[in-house]
Amino acid sequence: MESKTFWECNKAYILTALGLGVVGFVFVGFLMIMDWGYLIQFTLHAMMGDTSGVMSAPTSELEQMVNAAFGPAYNTVAPEIIRASNERQEYIWYVFFAEIMIFVFLYVKNGRITPTITRPDDMVQVLTPFQRTVIWLNIGMIMMLVVTGFNITWSLRSEGGDIPRLLREFHELTGLAWISIWLIFTVIAAKDLKGWRKNTTFRHILPGSFKPSKRGIWFFYAAMGAGLCFSGAMIITLHPSSLTHADVIQFRRVLLYLHFGASVLIMFFILDFVYASAVSVKGYLKGLWSGEYPREYLEQVAPDVLEDLKKAGRV
Amino acid sequence: MSRMKFYCDDYRCIDCNGCVVACKEAHEIPVGVNRRRVITINEGIEGKQKSLSVACMHCSDAPCQKVCPTDCFYIRTDGIVLHDKDKCIGCGYCLYACPFGAPQFGHEGIFGVKGVMDKCTFCAGGPDETLSESEFEHYGQNRIAEGKIPMCASMCSTKALVAGDAAEVDKIYEYRTAKRGANTSLKPYGWEAYNNGK
Numbered sequence: 036m037e038s039k040t041f042w043e044c045n046k047a048y049i050l051t052a053l054g055l056g057v058v059g060f061v062f063v064g065f066l067m068i069m070d071w072g073y074l075i076q077f078t079l080h081a082m083m084g085d086t087s088g089v090m091s092a093p094t095s096e097l098e099q100m101v102n103a104a105f106g107p108a109y110n111t112v113a114p115e116i117i118r119a120s121n122e123r124q125e126y127i128w129y130v131f132f133a134e135i136m137i138f139v140f141l142y143v144k145n146g147r148i149t150p151t152i153t154r155p156d157d158m159v160q161v162l163t164p165f166q167r168t169v170i171w172l173n174i175g176m177i178m179m180l181v182v183t184g185f186n187i188t189w190s191l192r193s194e195g196g197d198i199p200r201l202l203r204e205f206h207e208l209t210g211l212a213w214i215s216i217w218l219i220f221t222v223i224a225a226k227d228l229k230g231w232r233k234n235t236t237f238r239h240i241l242p243g244s245f246k247p248s249k250r251g252i253w254f255f256y257a258a259m260g261a262g263l264c265f266s267g268a269m270i271i272t273l274h275p276s277s278l279t280h281a282d283v284i285q286f287r288r289v290l291l292y293l294h295f296g297a298s299v300l301i302m303f304f305i306l307d308f309v310y311a312s313a314v315s316v317k318g319y320l321k322g323l324w325s326g327e328y329p330r331e332y333l334e335q336v337a338p339d340v341l342e343d344l345k346k347a348g349r350v
Numbered sequence: 351m352s353r354m355k356f357y358c359d360d361y362r363c364i365d366c367n368g369c370v371v372a373c374k375e376a377h378e379i380p381v382g383v384n385r386r387r388v389i390t391i392n393e394g395i396e397g398k399q400k401s402l403s404v405a406c407m408h409c410s411d412a413p414c415q416k417v418c419p420t421d422c423f424y425i426r427t428d429g430i431v432l433h434d435k436d437k438c439i440g441c442g443y444c445l446y447a448c449p450f451g452a453p454q455f456g457h458e459g460i461f462g463v464k465g466v467m468d469k470c471t472f473c474a475g476g477p478d479e480t481l482s483e484s485e486f487e488h489y490g491q492n493r494i495a496e497g498k499i500p501m502c503a504s505m506c507s508t509k510a511l512v513a514g515d516a517a518e519v520d521k522i523y524e525y526r527t528a529k530r531g532a533n534t535s536l537k538p539y540g541w542e543a544y545n546n547g548k
Contacts, residue, residue: 096391096400100360104389104404109449116446117417124419187419187441195420195437203439204463270442274464277384280451288446 047247068118069292070111077111077289088285106284116288119295123188127299134303138310149317150335159333159350161340162326165239166223170323173220176213177305180206184298210267217260224253229343242347243340248311255304262297266290352515353410353429354472354494356503357523358403361530362510364540365390365401369502369511373405376473376501377490383454385470386502403502403511405470406431406452414444414453429516430472435488438466472513473500508544 042049063071076090088107093099101107162170183206186199193199222228226245245253269290275283312318316336322328333341344350365388373379373386386405392398408431415423415431422437423444444467445453458465475492478485485492493500503513512519530543 096398099391100389100400100402103391104402105450113413113447113449116443117413120417120419120443120447187439190419190439190441191421193420195422195434195439199420200439200466203441204461207463208461271463274455274457275451276382277387277451277454280387281389284446284451291443291446 045247047251051251066118066122067115069115070108073108073111074289077285081286081289086286087282103281106281108285112285112288112292116291119292123295124191127188130299134306138306138314141310142315145315147315147317148336150329150332152329152331154331155329157330158327159330159341159344160326161242161322161328161333161344163239164326166241167323167326169216169219169223172216173213176209176216179209180213181302183209207267207271210263211271214264214268217264221253221257221260224256226253242343242349243337244343249308252304252308252311255300256308259297259301259304262293263301266294266297270294352517354408354474354514355429355516355519356405356407356472356500357512357519359510359512359523359526359543360400360402361526361543362508362540363388363401363403364508364510365393365399366507368505368507369403372501372505373470376493379468379490380456380458383456383468385452385454385468403506404450404452405502406448406472407450408470408472409449413447413449417443417447419443424477426474430474430494432471432474432476432489433467433469434477435466435468436477440464440466442467470500473498508540510544 073090077088080086080088080090087102089102090108093102183202186193186202187206190199223239223241226241226243227250228240229244270287273283273287273290275287313320319328319332322332328337328340330341341350367388370384370386370388374384377385379385386403388401388403390399390401392400408429410425410429412423412425412431414433415421415425418433419441420437420439422434423431424433425431440455442453442455442464445451445455452469453467454469455464455467457463471489471492473491473493475481475485475495476489478488480495481492491501498504500513503511506512512522526543529546
């Protein structure tokens with residue numbers, strides 16, 4: 036068996052970590068105005084159940100009044116929310132431009148895999164109706180969330196009004212509905228769980244095995260999706276009244292920031308997934324609908340899926 | 351140029367919530383939305399209890415205006431910060447940016463989700479035609495156009511809440527502070543402060 040070096044085995048993870056590290060360093064070091072010390076302290080306090088944002092007992096009557104009336108430490112998180120909100124409106128185009136350039140570079144470098152199908156009738160059932168339902172619901176809801184989310188971000192262009200407001204309301208409702216779909220899809224796409232395949236709980240896991248790049252995409256989908264679901268659900272349900280405002284506003288600010296960050300990262304990896312599955316490979320989208328893929332397509336593009344189906348006795 | 355401002359004197363505010371009720375009644379504000387609220391600390395502790403009536407402070411450099419993605423806020427020449435409810439999409443960013451918790455959101459959208467933002471208008475209405483039915487329905491009374499001060503300040507029994515031109519409000523503040531004096535351990539509170547003009 037051919038032995039691989041550490042670099043060869045983990046190239047995708049290392050490059051992803053380096054890329055995110057460089058972008059993160061530039062952002063945190065030069066662009067953001069968040070008080071990181073406070074944020075870390077606040078996160079620890081929140082994990083222990085104290086979401087008020089008051090890190091230490093007030094030392095003056097004024098501080099006590101500010102904490103009670105307006106919520107504590109305004110200058111730690113709120114200015115960053117304003118900056119990030121403006122940045123999303125003005126500069127997110129550049130982020131997408133950079134992402135598209137990366138995909139174009141990869142496409143030019145690696146070319147496109149086009150499988151040769153000579154026996155179009157030789158089909159293999161790959162996806163179960165349950166898996167297809169979850170996949171399509173996931174695709175539909177993510178598209179809805181992206182469109183309605185950008186509707187909020189870029190409403191300076193639409194100038195607001197009834198339709199953008201309705202889309203914003205759909206963003207919240209679709210987001211709540213997506214929580215269950217995100218969870219189910221995260222589980223059925225966790226191909227590394229196949230070790231427990233004999234357990235009937237895991238029979239719905241998608242066939243095939245992860246390559247490092249796809250594993251990274253799954254990990255970020257799961258992690259950023261968790262961030263989006265948690266922050267979104269809390270933002271919607273944790274609706275402060277005028278009298279509870281000071282107790283929860285700092286928590287909500289941090290949650291909104293988590294929502295901003297997670298949405299940017301998940302978008303990057305979703306685009307990466309679309310590139311890897313449909314652009315660089317001539318994706319067989321009909322299979323997502325019917326559940327059937329040509330045997331030759333699987334042999335040439337996804338041998339791991341065919342292997343898995345054989346092991347399961349489904350071919 | 352005048353700039354309209356509120357000032358709440360914490361030595362005079364007695365947590366009666368008259369301003370809150372007056373505001374809700376005058377503008378027919380729905381349940382769940384409070385343009386003004388009263389916050390009390392050290393409740394029941396003699397000499398330490400303090401209350402403050404809070405609403406939109408009509409900031410000169412308003413963070414809500416900076417963060418709004420639809421640019422629905424505008425600042426009048428007299429410094430009153432208003433917003434256009436027909437533009438607002440109810441995203442809530444202004445609530446995160448506001449240092450005072452002024453923006454309020456009722457449940458009025460589809461399936462009762464968050465509706466458009468509502469906040470104190472300094473009783474100056476909104477962008478709709480002045481003193482029209484539409485303006486009242488969207489923003490409440492326009493007392494400024496009628497030459498009156500905001501309802502909350504006019505109803506404040508101890509005159510803790512003062513509203514008007516910043517220069518005039520500042521004079522009242524200076525007068526009261528000077529009369530109270532500095533470094534006194536037991537300053538007048540509530541009605542005592544009101545009766546002594548402090």
